[in-house]
Amino acid sequence: MKNAWWVGSSVGVLIAVGAVIGGGVWVNQAGFGLNHPEPMSVEMPAPLFSPAINPDATETPDFSALVQQLDTQAADARLGTFVGVARDVESGEIVWEQNQGIAVRPASATKILTAAVALYELGRDDTIATEVVEGAQPGTVVIKAGGDVTLSQEKLDDLATQLEGQDINTVLIDTSIWPDESFASTWDPVDVDAGYIAKVEPAMIESARIGGAEGDLPRSHTPALDVAKAVADRIGATEVGEGTAAEGVVLASVESETLEKRLGRMMEDSDNVMAEGIAKEVAASKGLPTDSASTAQMTLDILKDKGLDLSGVSIVDNSGLSFDNLITPRLLDDILTRAATETELRSLLSSLPIAHGNGTLEERYEDLSGAGWVRAKTGTLTNTSALAGVVTSESGRVFTFAFVSNDAAIVPARAALDEMASLLRDF
Known part of the structure; x- marks a missing residue:
């Protein structure tokens, strides 16, 4: 994360988003037009790490009103053929879904798979x-x-x-x-x-x-x-x-740089070369073929070995540049949920661009409540728009989500996706 840092962790759930979560402190260093007070100086609490989510909580909120809002937004004509899913991380409950098991063109959301495999196989401190x-x-x-x-x-x-x-x-x-x-x-x-x-x-x-x-x-x-x-x-x-x-x-x-920093650069710019290079690095470390088709299959094999559901999923590269890739929102969200709950993948969340803050989301969310709170990987190809990430709601719930639009104009679809993620923020 280039212009801000977040300090915090959790018991049971590891979150790194542009917000205050439990004991986490968001410190803005460059502005970006986010709606928050001026940077403040605080003494570090002891202990440094504190829970983002209360593991002893037993009550799950009523999500019915949120579901109705998401249903309405999902029917927006700007989204074309639309599939998606949103999950409450604390309870593990799928809050909302629409054809989450249908594989569609994911564009650069594919990089979420690549990042997960690299972290699993190489570790965040890997260097070249x-x-x-x-x-x-x-x-x-x-x-x-x-x-x-x-x-x-x-x-x-x-x-x-x-x-x-x-x-x-x-x-x-x-x-x-x-x-x-x-x-x-x-x-x-x-x-x-x-x-x-x-x-x-x-x-x-x-x-x-x-x-x-x-x-x-x-x-x-x-x-x-x-x-x-x-x-x-x-x-x-x-x-x-x-x-x-x-x-x-x-x-x-x-x-x-370390893999953790390289993943941040890859996600921020949605750099296709870096994504393919990181996949080839993994393949070479395992003595496997390094052509893109082979590294794509390697990625799927590793994710399957990790117990993820790959039903309907097929990819031919690791960047998402190919129109032949097909990924389900369920898989994207499953990986993001693991990143929110497993130490091994937590760098994936901190690599994601911040809404109206940096990278491919810098110019988005200007007038939306998700600004500064949504962290997500974007995806863009002709008539294809994706948004998959994590957001903390007004009520303190942490949601992961994966929304993908096919067969729709990019700019209107992007706006609709951003509005949808902001509904999660408003909960």
Whole structure:
């Protein structure tokens, strides 16, 4: 979370949302037009962590009025073909649902599955090393790509600094850690220049963006070679190319951010390259094929092994860019509920954009009660809009939800989805 932080936990339910929940304290650092008082200074309570939800509570509220409101909203023509579900986390009760078991196009809500699998298999503290080793020929070095698709200019500067004083004229890059196809057959090559995807290779500068570090900028068609060229330019080497890294002296190395931070960046920008890269990282760690179809199947296999209901679900990538993906709201909500109740997945919730605060939700919820309280993953494809996340209600209940609209214009559908999530906030 880039511009605010939340401190808190719970007994039985782990929540990280932009709000005060039990002993949690929301501190705004950049404004974003949220409706709340000026930042305050408080002494930390002792103990630091306090319950968000009372595990001894026995009464579950009457949700009937909320159900009627959600039914009315779900019938809004702006939502087209609409499916969804909302759950009260404390009781585990499904508060409302409409065809929650029907699989539909999820768009980037697919990234919820990818994030869960990465946290299960790698852990939130996972990092990726990018090393430079001696080449077989004098004056040659080889960058041993490790799967970091977010190499920054600062990281490249660091590598170059570590190589100072070496007599290097050739920089090669070894991408063999991901030996399989790097661009799925279900993706449109036009989307490379449009800024939505690139060949996913195990060393890339800011997800292959050209001219910046975030947003839908045009992407490079030669991501890994760009890394080799960037290092070569910094150290005055004249030749770049592909090569094989042998076991030898490591001359320079840098570490990526933790998986927890990378998931935050992936979710905030809905970065397709990062999603595919993280899935390939998981596959490589397990010795599995790294093409997108195989990593998608791996994701489903891992979720099934974790006891999740995958009835009707099929995906062919891990970013949601393909129109061939089909996911049920039930699966999305089941994962989110686990993230709200299991330590292992809690970083998934803190990675989600904040309504009218940051990322893909920054420009939404301006006049809605959900502003600052809803945290959710968005999804957008032609005639497809999704919103899946968590919100704390006025009454202190914590709801998870997954709403997906197909066959409807994007802008009106988004507005209707935001209004629906705000109904949960108003409870």
